[in-house]
Amino acid sequence: MDQSVLDRLDTFIRKKGLRRTPQRDAIVRTAFASDEHFTSEELFDRSRKANAGVSRATVYRTISLLVEAGLLHEIDLGGDLKTYDPNFVEKPSHNHLVCIDCGKVLEFADSHLEVLNDCLTRRMGFRPVRQSIKIEACCEQLRKKGVCPNLITARVSGKRLPKRKRQGS
Template sequence: MTETARQQIETFLSGKGLRRTKQRDVIVEAAFGTKEHFNAEELHEMARRIDRTISRATVYRTLALLVECGLLREVDLGRDQTYYDPNFLDKPEHNHLICLDCDRVVEFEDDHIALMEDCITRRLGFTPSSKTIRIAANCDQLARSGHCAYRDQKLAGTLPAHSHAHAHA
């Protein structure tokens, strides 16, 4: 986590009359110690690896604060639960492609998409305040060969449950 982000959370907490605590610091460390998307339970597990005293309730409260201050974003990965993306600080305009076969999440940016969004919203008389693009797709490699390296590794237990990659289209 960058010093700017640390300052942002400290300023935010101070403005709400809240203080920095050891437990909040551990949760923030866990949340930004990964590039993977995570749900609240996964963050709880990551934080407890650092400090066994972290409670589930503190994780949920801290997640809400991190989202409210703009350090984390809630993302819909189509899995019937809320996931959090720690990568928007570095890449605020990225989108997500989710493989329906192996659950791999590929983050991507594309200047053409940004231009298209701008054209569409202006033409329809709107100014976007936020945007989300989520593409659900099937793996071409799996369809062609019957095997997907990511799916095979996931089934073998050698990949995180929600592995992702980055691409710039």
Template sequence: MDSIKPEDRRKSSETFKEFLAQKGLRVTNQRTAIFDAVFNQEDHFTAEDLLDFSREIDRSVSRATVYRTLPILTEGGLVKEIDVGRDYKFYLANRGQKTEQAQVICLDCEKIFEIEAPFMEWYARSVAQKVGLEPVSQRLQVHARCIRLKEGGSCPNRESH
């Protein structure tokens, strides 16, 4: 089920065209397909996932173009890149969330949760100041176990894998 309203998607698509124009980049079918595929996803996805999703929209999209487009999107702030230490990266459509988010990674179901982490910037600043540095960005990752599983229950997301 897709919870993004059609009008939102159209609006985002306009934003994308403006975004490309402003960067002096051309609007191509492939880039549009990739962009649409990104904003169809509610959850985290890998580059390979995105290739599949994009190809459902435009069969001609190649792996190379996905890998070329992702940095454009992340540098433009439209996509968030998440590295949880596996040998591939995750990505997430940026729908204007707070910047103060932590990744909580469930070791039972492998799911990644984006959770609000209030004062994280302030906290990072207080740490960086100890060595005379000024934060540009920060990330907090928490590897965790499901409490319900521990209590003899089952991890609610376990079946998704």
């Protein structure tokens, strides 16, 4: 985890008159331990392993603080759950490819998209601030081989899977 995240959060919570707690620190360390996206429930489960005293309410409040501080970004990866991305501090403009079969999420950046974004927004009288594109796609491994290791891993670990939309809906 990058120390600058902790420093920015520390400054932010002091301005709000709050203080650092072992529970909040455990949640923040867990949220930024990897680049993996998570729901509040997934973060709660992971944080409880790091600190058994972490409550669900503290997780929700900490997520709100992180979003308000600009350290965490809420993204729409489909489904009814809010998903959070810890990578927007380092990469404010990035995109997501979401497999609608297994739920795997890949991040990608492309300079061509950034140029296109810049040209389109300026032509329409705007100034680009950030971009985020979500592409939903079907897993090639599942289509070609009939088996997807990501789908098997997701099911075994109890990870939520995307709801597939029916063709023609």
